[in-house]
Amino acid sequence: MPAQARRIALPRAARFGIGIAVTGASFALPLVTAMGAQAHTAPGAPAASVAQHTAAAEAKPAVPAAAFDSYRVVSGDTLTTIADAKQVEGGWHALYERNRSVVGANPDLIFPGQQLSLAADAAKPAAPAAPAKPAAPVTQSAAAAADTQLQVKTEAAKPGAQLQTQVQSAAPAKPAAPAPVAPAKPAAPVAATSGYVAPLANPVLGEAYGVAGSMWASGHHTGQDFVASTGTPLRAVANGVVVKAGNGGAYGNEVEIKLADGKYAQYAHLSVIGVKVGQTVTVGQRLGLSGATGNVTGPHLHFEIRTGPEYGSDINPVAYLRAHGVAL
Known part of the structure; x- marks a missing residue:
C-alpha cells in the first residue's frame, strides 16, 4: 500500500x-499518541533552565525601608536648620540633648560626617525586618x-x-522593566533667592551705622547694631571663608568672614563662637551666639561690612544687604 x-x-x-x-x-521519530503530544525542548536548553531563567529575570530586588531616625551632617548644616528641615519635636535644643555625646559641649560646633539621632527613641534597636518570601518557582510545564x-x-x-x-x-517575552524609584526631595534651602540673608532671624535694627560720637575711636559708629538677647543664633549673610574667630579686644568675641565678592562681614560681642579660622561657611550657616562681650552696655550684635579685613575699611552694612535683596 x-x-x-x-x-x-x-x-x-x-x-x-x-x-x-x-x-x-x-x-527514529518519537511517537505522538492520540492522547496529546508532549513538547520536548531543544538540546542545550532544558525546560528547567528556561524556568530558572524566567524566574531570575522577573525577580525584583527588595527595596530596603528608608531610615528616618538619623541624619548625616553635611557642610553648612546647623542644629537649627536640621531640626527645622526634619521637623524635630522640641527644636534644636531637643536635637542637641539627644546627640550631646556626638556634638560635644558646644552646640554650634557640628561637622560634616557626624551621624545625628532625630527620634527620641532612636537608641532602641529596630525590630528585624521579616525575610522576603522567595518567588514561586516556575514549573517546567508552565x-x-x-x-x-x-x-x-x-x-x-x-x-x-x-x-x-x-x-x-x-522568542520568550521580555520581563517588564522595574518601576523607577523617585529620588527624595532635598530640604528647602535657608538662603534667599539672592544668595544673601540678614545676620540673624527676624532682624530689628538698633544703633545705626555712621552715627557720630566720642565713644567710638573713629568718631562714628562703624557698624550696624541689631537688637539681640544673649544666645541668639547668628548666621552667615552669604557664602564665605572664616578669617577671624576669637577675642577682638573692644569687639569682644568676634567672627569675620570673607565673602565671595571680596567684602568682609564682621560679627562682634558674641557669647559663643561656633566656627574656626579657615572654615568654609554657606549662606545661613550658624556662626555663633550673640552676647555682651567686649566694650558694650548690654547684649546685642554689632555687624560690619568692610572692604578689607581690618578696622577702618567699613561701609554701610544696611545699604549693602539691601542692595543684595535682604529686607531690613
Whole structure:
C-alpha cells in the first residue's frame, strides 16, 4: 500500500514546527499518541533552565525601608536648620540633648560626617525586618507553555521522497522593566533667592551705622547694631571663608568672614563662637551666639561690612544687604 500522509494537530496555543531532513541515515521519530503530544525542548536548553531563567529575570530586588531616625551632617548644616528641615519635636535644643555625646559641649560646633539621632527613641534597636518570601518557582510545564509554541508536522515519505520535520521557536517575552524609584526631595534651602540673608532671624535694627560720637575711636559708629538677647543664633549673610574667630579686644568675641565678592562681614560681642579660622561657611550657616562681650552696655550684635579685613575699611552694612535683596 502507498504510504499515507499523516497529520497530528495540536492546540493553537502550543504550536511549534520541527523540520529535520533525513537522507541516507536511519532516523527514529518519537511517537505522538492520540492522547496529546508532549513538547520536548531543544538540546542545550532544558525546560528547567528556561524556568530558572524566567524566574531570575522577573525577580525584583527588595527595596530596603528608608531610615528616618538619623541624619548625616553635611557642610553648612546647623542644629537649627536640621531640626527645622526634619521637623524635630522640641527644636534644636531637643536635637542637641539627644546627640550631646556626638556634638560635644558646644552646640554650634557640628561637622560634616557626624551621624545625628532625630527620634527620641532612636537608641532602641529596630525590630528585624521579616525575610522576603522567595518567588514561586516556575514549573517546567508552565515555562514550556509560556515560552514555547509547538507545531509538529510529520509526513510519511512516498517512494523516493524525503521525511521533513520543521521546528520553529517563538522568542520568550521580555520581563517588564522595574518601576523607577523617585529620588527624595532635598530640604528647602535657608538662603534667599539672592544668595544673601540678614545676620540673624527676624532682624530689628538698633544703633545705626555712621552715627557720630566720642565713644567710638573713629568718631562714628562703624557698624550696624541689631537688637539681640544673649544666645541668639547668628548666621552667615552669604557664602564665605572664616578669617577671624576669637577675642577682638573692644569687639569682644568676634567672627569675620570673607565673602565671595571680596567684602568682609564682621560679627562682634558674641557669647559663643561656633566656627574656626579657615572654615568654609554657606549662606545661613550658624556662626555663633550673640552676647555682651567686649566694650558694650548690654547684649546685642554689632555687624560690619568692610572692604578689607581690618578696622577702618567699613561701609554701610544696611545699604549693602539691601542692595543684595535682604529686607531690613
